[in-house]
Amino acid sequence: MRDFAVLGLFDSADALMAAIPKVKEKQLGRLETYTPYPIHGMDEALELRRSPLGGMVLGMGILGALTALGFQYWISAVDYPIVTGGKAPGSWEAFVPIMFEIMVAFATFTAGLGMLLLLNKLPFFGHPILTAKAMLGITRDRFALAIEADPELDTEAAKAALNAVGALDIEVLTRPEQGPFLSADFILRTTSGIFIACLVAGLAMYGAVKLMPVLSPVSHMLNQPRVNAQQASSFFADGRAMRMPVQGTVARGYLPFGVASPEAAAALVNPLPRTPEVLAMGRQAFTVRCAVCHGPAANGVGSLGSAYGAKPANLQAPQFLAYPDGKILWAIVNGKNAMPSQAADLTEEQRWAVVHYVRALQRAQNAKDEDIP
Amino acid sequence: MKAETSTMNAEFPDILREIPLLEGSVTSGSLDDQVLGVTDRKPPRRWFVAMAFTSTLMLLGFGFIGYTIYTGIGVWGNNSPVFWAFDIINFVFWVGIGHAGTLISAILFIFRMRWRNAIARFAEAMTIFAVMCAGIFPLIHVGRPWLAFWLFPYPNQRAVWPNFRSPLLWDVFAVSTYFAVSAMFWYLGLLPDIASMRDRTANKWRKLIYTVISLGWHGSARHWQHFEKAYLLLAGLATGLVLSVHSVVSFDFATSVVPGWHMTIFPPYFVAGAIFAGFAMVVLVLVVVRESMQLKNLITLRHLEVMNKVILGMSCLMGYSYAMEGFTAWYSQNVYLHHTFLNIIGGHYGWAGWLTISCNIFIPQLLWFKKCRTSYFWMILVAVAVTVGMWFERFVIIVISLHQDYLPSAWRLYHPTLVDFGILLGSFGLFFTLVLLFARVLPVIATSEVKGSLPGSQPRPGGEHA
Amino acid sequence: MRTDSASKTPTVLLGLLILGGLGVAASWFSAGPERFWANWILWFLFYFTLALGALFLVALEHLVAARWSVPIRRLPERIATLLLPVVPVALIALGAVPVLYPGSRPAALQNPLLAGKAVWLGLPFFSLRTVLCLVLSLLALAVFVRGSLRQDASRDPGFNVRARKFAPAFMAIFAFVMTALAFDWISGLTPEWYSDIFGVYLFAGGFLAGLAATTLTLIHVQGQGRLRDVTGHHRYNLGGFLFGFTVFWSYIGFAQYMLMWYGNLPDEVLWYRDRLEHGWHGITLALAFVHFLVPFFALVTRDAKGDPRRLRWVAMLMLGAHALDLYWLVFPVLGKGVLFSWPELSFAVFFLAGGLLWIRKALTWGEDMPVGDAFLRQGLEFRL
Structure with missing residues (x-):
């Protein structure tokens, strides 16, 4: 000493x-x-x-x-x-x-x-x-x-x-x-103390993070004093939250599809010109509404298809290459097999633009030598 | 001549004599027993009574805050166009209260006003508590306080950054820096005192706690050297900070174009007002402390008198600012400024304008009289008036300017609700609860600083200087 | 050698004074009255604010009963006597009012922004306020400086009592005078513009100039072997004040600019536009450098604050910066871009030579220290 x-x-x-x-x-x-x-x-x-x-x-x-x-x-x-x-x-x-x-x-x-x-x-x-x-x-x-x-x-x-x-x-x-000061015992006790503290703090954080968003008032942005779509409401006499359109009116861009059968639709001609703007509109709508199932290349390989269990049509298949424009439009409006109608989400213009875009995809996937300029 | 001057000092009229730092005989040891001994004893009954009162107020305030958070800030009276009201008034008020502490501990330290040693600790503690009270209000005013961390600029998945051109963000930085710096300043000052408490306590648990928080301070010359340097630097930094913090608070108003807010005098005027209000609060608390804790020999009547002089000086500065505001309202020949000024002295809230002017300018003029500066009755009267007046000054600035601005169709009156008053009272409860706790748990006087300025505490100037 | 140069100095200064005077007279005829008056106002304000700043330093000592500054108090007292020659300069400056101040012209009555305050800005009321400023300043000078000089012989502590009691009143006088000067003489050049901090802005610059003049005189006098008992500790305090008020001036100046920039209201920003265009941008930047950045970093360390060589050039720089500040405040209203030529130079030579001659003379008045002040010893014993 x-x-x-x-x-x-x-x-x-x-x-x-x-x-x-x-x-x-x-x-x-x-x-x-x-x-x-x-x-x-x-x-x-x-x-x-x-x-x-x-x-x-x-x-x-x-x-x-x-x-x-x-x-x-x-x-x-x-x-x-x-x-x-x-x-x-x-x-x-x-x-x-x-x-x-x-x-x-x-x-x-x-x-x-x-x-x-x-x-x-x-x-x-x-x-x-x-x-x-x-x-x-x-x-x-x-x-x-x-x-x-x-x-x-x-x-x-x-x-x-x-x-x-x-x-x-x-x-x-x-x-x-x-x-x-730095004995083994001390180190053991200190580290185990830190470990337990971390464990407790971690569990508390986990609980807090899990619980916080659903507890009031933190969840208040979810509980809002309004009625959501399709809900019942006692406010109106018919018991619905949503209102029907006024009798005899049609929303802009949503004229009823006046064609009775796919065969009748086959005769329809695409009214839109094939311009870059139209194709861009078609691509945008296709990407949003169609690509999840039919795939970005319209070959039936979409991200949702496998998870969902359905078999979306491969639009690159020969029968679809030969499909008339109008029948594609019919499928968009009325749906086909497991495919639901897209009419509520796409305007008339967008539907025809999608048809143009699908045609462009088909052409792109089946390109021939003479397509090369 | 030299002998002559030294004898003359005693014959001088009172007005020229230096302020005695303390009364009676105080030694380093007696100082420790007197100040640090408080923490060894059980608190008296009246402390518990006061504590019960203030903590009830505090809990009441917390209840109202909980109600606000649960229900939303619609429970307050704020509404278009008075979107800011009690919450921001209280915020500015409490931040201002804090400024006196920094002024006493930092600015007076730089100017080597040694009388500040006895009151600096308490004033610093009040700074910290006041900033804590202040911080509550913007936090609950954001509506969803659990997301308040969005105010800080950190990389996030929302891929957005806060707006650095917003004075409200400057506030976040200013107030958090202010709190951190004040806490650091306070803790450093406490360090030697906690070491003293560590060495004098016999209680095992308290010894352990004091040992840990005093970090092993042992007062070696090398430590003191760095300590003093750090303290001086911190005082210098805090001086700049105290100017900046209330200036930034004033920017919240002055950067806008609201008439009555957009004033170039706002930054220094807010700082002066903050120091003014803070000193009044320090006087109020010190009167109670020196009476109830038997510290009359350390916190003397002369201390209070000097503080009252500072209050008087600040009151005159406020008077200058008010006069300049009024003058500019006329000189600018700007109808909006003019209208706002007329609202202060005569509109629906004219009573608040006159209350502010009376409490801040007229009543403190009493302090020109020595009798008022040294009598409890008058100094408490003035201090309470200043506290009320400075709260209402922020009321005047915020509510009067907002309730009628450029667009007459948007003019509305403001009506506070019960919750507004509840939270205001609760903040006072929180402040005084913390003050009461502090008074029992930590040394209320910076003993190491006072020891160093006791008569005979420093070596007599040796041959090398004279 | 030193005595040689010292005896020659007054002759040289006198020569410069006459030379400058000739230039000043010539500039009236060749450069026109507007430019003549702008120069005149600049130097009038320079000396008025500088002398008031020095007087403020004296008053501050009495107000807070400071002891450390007693040994150097005679210097700001002597500098404050510049208020005496400022009186004729101020009275002559009133001639500028009809020329440079739009508010005093009859056309002001047609301007809706000025009509309401035309009486206030008109020559009679304007002159009344300036005369009041002069009278109040001279009153304060009599109380503080004459009293202090008389105390040298009388050793009467009653002076300290009187000065202490007068100091609060002086603060009110000072606030009024500085504000009136700022609003009338500077803000009045562009009477539509207003900023309620402007009085404080001029105070910050003026006090800084007073401090710088005090520091410079102290170091000059100590170089001659006088005031030996004034130590580095005293100089450190002066340096600290210089440093602090450099920051204060920048704080006020920046806050005023930032708030106007942020609000972007046309009645405010036009004033700054005048100072950020037509070559004035460079002067604005230079002001930020010489009035803030350079002195800030020159004085930020502890050693620098007491170092006489450092203090000397910083103090000179600060005096120059104050003149530049006033130049920046006054000259843009002429609307002719940055003017600096022989008229400005002549004015600078004339007024600087005159001021130096006065200070030389003033440095012989009374003892070098207020020997009659009972607190002198405490002041001399002051250590940091």
């Missing part, structure tokens, strides 16, 4: 300051003082190096301001440029307040945490002084001068030196034995 330091206690800052130069000249070890409050002139007396905190804080402050400027500029002008309030996306004026705040935040945390963690190496509970008898006075009204091992310490000489300058009380501090 080696000695760490010899501690001499004084009852006033004056006595402490008077003792320092006398002890210093004996060069017995590293000098340190422990006091209840900061003493003016202590830095010079102990010849401490200047605290580097100021430079650290200045640097981090500038970094914070630049980070905030860059972050705001990138978000507002590059990644998500939206004009709000008539201000240009990269208007620097609006970035200044947050630049300032982030600068202060960076600088503050550098000053506070930098001082505690980096410079003072706190938290640290293993310093020998903390278990000294003298500690009771040091945080109250006593002033301690310590001669610390550097790296060896002549305990007796140090005691004598402190006696000579009139220390009221002298205490020898021993170096704490290393070991128990």
Whole structure:
């Protein structure tokens, strides 16, 4: 067990300051003082190096301001440029307040945490002084001068030196034995404690995330005081929430399909020209309404088909290549086998545009050499 | 000549003498026993009575907040066109209360006003509690507070970013930075005091808690050196921050084009008003604290007198601001500004305008008299008036400007509901509950700072300086 | 060698004064009265705000009973005596009112935005306010500076009591004078424009100029071997004030700009448009640099705040920045772009030489320190 330091206690800052130069000249070890409050002139007396905190804080402050400027500029002008309030996306004026705040935040945390963690190496509970008898006075009204091992310490000489300058009380501090702090038992207990804490926290989070969206008031956006489509409602005499169209009226774009049979429909001629706009409209409608089953290439391989169990028609099959336009339209309007009617979702124009698009897909899949221009 | 001047100091009239930092004989040890000893004893009955009262208020407020969250903010009186009302009034009011703490702990520290040492800790604590109270209001005003984290810019699956050109987002940054910095400042100051408590307590559990939160502080010269540097830097940063925070709050109003809001004087005027209101609250609380906790020798009447002088000075600054607002309303020859100003002094809410002006400008003028600055009755009267007046000032700014702006067909009156009042009272309950808890659990006076400024605590200037 | 150059200085200054005066006179005839008056107003405001700023520093000491600044108080007191030569300059400046201030012209009655305040902006009321400003400032000068100079001999602590009691009243006077100057003399150039922070903006710049002049004088005087007992600790405080008020000026200036930019109302942004177009954009940027960025980074570290060499050039820069600020406030109304030629140079030479001559003279008035002030010793003992 080696000695760490010899501690001499004084009852006033004056006595402490008077003792320092006398002890210093004996060069017995590293000098340190422990006091209840900061003493003016202590830095010079102990010849401490200047605290580097100021430079650290200045640097981090500038970094914070630049980070905030860059972050705001990138978000507002590059990644998500939206004009709000008539201000240009990269208007620097609006970035200044947050630049300032982030600068202060960076600088503050550098000053506070930098001082505690980096410079003072706190938290640290293993310093020998903390278990000294003298500690009771040091945080109250006593002033301690310590001669610390550097790296060896002549305990007796140090005691004598402190006696000579009139220390009221002298205490020898021993170096704490290393070991128990990082024992296997400790590590086991700590890790299992952390594990249990994580488990509990994880289960709690899981429960919260599962439950939160369905519990009131979080779920309130789901429970809205209105009636949904197809619901019953006591408000109207007929007990329905939805209204029937007024007698004798037809919604725009939804004229009744006046053709009685697929054979009659075969005679219909596509009224739309084959322009890029029409094909684009057809593609859009096809992608939304048809491609899930018939597949993007209209070959019957859609994402829904396998899951659903049905067998959507392969529109690239020979009988469909020869199908008249009107019969395709008939299928769109009235449905076929398991396929439901699409009439409610596609306007007349869109239906014919889909027919054009299906024809284009068929042509594309069965291209011949002479198609190459 | 030198000998002559030193004797003259005593003969000087009272007006020129330096403020004594404390009364009677105080030593480092007696200071610890007096201040830190409080936490060793059981609280007196009257503390429990006060606690019961304030925590009831607080729970009442929480109840109303729960009701608001469950039902939606339709339970408040806010409606078109007064979309902001009690919630934002209370927010601005509480953020403002906090500013006095930062002023006392940071700005007066930079100016080396050593009298602030005895009251800084309490004022800082009040800052933190006030910002906590303030934070509640925007949080519940968003309607779905569980989604409030959307305010922060983080990469998300919605692929959207917050709008950095919105002053409301600046607020998020300003208030959260303010809270973090205040908490850091407060905790650093507490560190040596908690170490003192750690070393004097005999209770095993308390010793464990104090040991952990004092981080092993042991007051070595090297630690103090970095500590003092950090404290000074933090004070400087907090000084800039305190200016910026209420300026940013004022931007919420001033960047708009609403008449009565779009004023270039708003940023410094809001800061002055915040310090004004905060000092009044600090005076109110300190009067109670020094009486009930036997701290009359540390928080002296001179402390209160100086604080009252600050209140008076701030009141005059507010008077200047009001005068400039009125002058500009006329000087601009702008009918909308003119109309808004007339609403403040004579419209449907004219009573609130005059209440504000009386409480903030006229009543504090009492403090010109030394008798009023040193008498509990008068200083409490003024402090209460200022607190009421500053709350109503925000009422005037928000409700009067909003209820009649450019479009006369949209003019409506505002009627607060019971829930509005309930939450307001609840925030006071929360604030005073936290203050009461703090007064029993942590040292209410920064003992290490006061110790360092006791007479004879520092070594006499040696040969090298003189 | 030093005495040689020192004895030559007044002659050189006098020569510059005469040379500048000739240029000033010539500019009336060749550059026209508008440009002449714009220059005149600039330097009138420069010295008025600078002297008031110095007086404010003195008043601040009395108001909060500060001790550290007692040893250097005589310097701002002497600088504040510039208020005396400002009186004739101000009275002459009233000649600019009919030329440069649209609100005082009969045409203002036809302008619906000005008709309501034509009486306020008219020459009689305008002059009345300026005269009131001068009288109030001279009153404050008499209380603070004459009282302090007399105390050198009398050693009467009653002066401290009087000054302390007068200080709050001075603050009210000061607020009125600064606001009136800002609204009448600067804002009045574009009378449709209004900004209720404008008085504070001018105060921030003026106080900064007063501080800079004090710092510069202190370092100059210390270079001559006077005021030896004033230490780095005192200089550090001055440097700290300079630093703080640089930030304050920027805060006020930016907040005013940002709010107007954000609101984008035509009655406000036109004023800024005038200062961001026709070459003025560069001056605006330069102002941001010399009035904020450069002094901010020059003074941000602890050592810099007390370093005389650093303080000297920063203080000079701040005085220049204040002149540039006023130039930026006044000259855009001429609508002729950025004007800088021999008339401006002559005015600068004339007024700077005159001001320096006055300060040289003022530096001999009274003792270098207020030796009659009982708090001098406490001030000298001041340590950070």
